[in-house]
Amino acid sequence: MTVTRAQLTEAVYQEVGLSRNESSDLVEEVLSEISDTLIRGETVKISSFGRFGLREKGERTGRNPKTGEEVPITPRRVLFFRASNVLKEKINGPSVA
């Protein structure tokens, strides 16, 4: 089963006792707060979950895989997520994380 905003909203609704509408708004606010922070270029660190950060990539030459033509890839920012050890352990059990 895939978890989406609907399940997160439902969990907040069950746990916190706000209305479903308000729970849904708050799930959205959490996501946009994280997004806006990253867009400003700031790292987001959520303890026992992980860290979202940005890497600056310089220009490089790529190739159109279909035509073989060389095309420049412009410099860009890419997002990375590094899972915390707590999260890794919850996925594997403590022995292998």
Add this chain to the structure above:
Amino acid sequence: MTKSELIARLAEKNPHLYQRDVEKIVSTIFEEITSALGQGNRVELRGFGAFSIKKRDARNGRNPRTGETVHVEEKSVPFFKVGKELRLRLNRQRPLD
């Protein structure tokens, strides 16, 4: 930004909520994502990104200090793929500062 700064910002924007409710909302969201991944489920948040699990095969690794060969069991690692909207917003032309 850390988890507590995230909570503080959300609390500021939602003066009608108790701080402890905001804390509960934020931790519920990350716990829900963690438990979904722990059960092998995918978490898809359109516009933000998707969390999933990737399997890593068992392999023979080496202790980098001693050079000794060690067997590494098969394991699962959490993975985050940034959503299209956030990816584009990260690279929208930034104002000169």
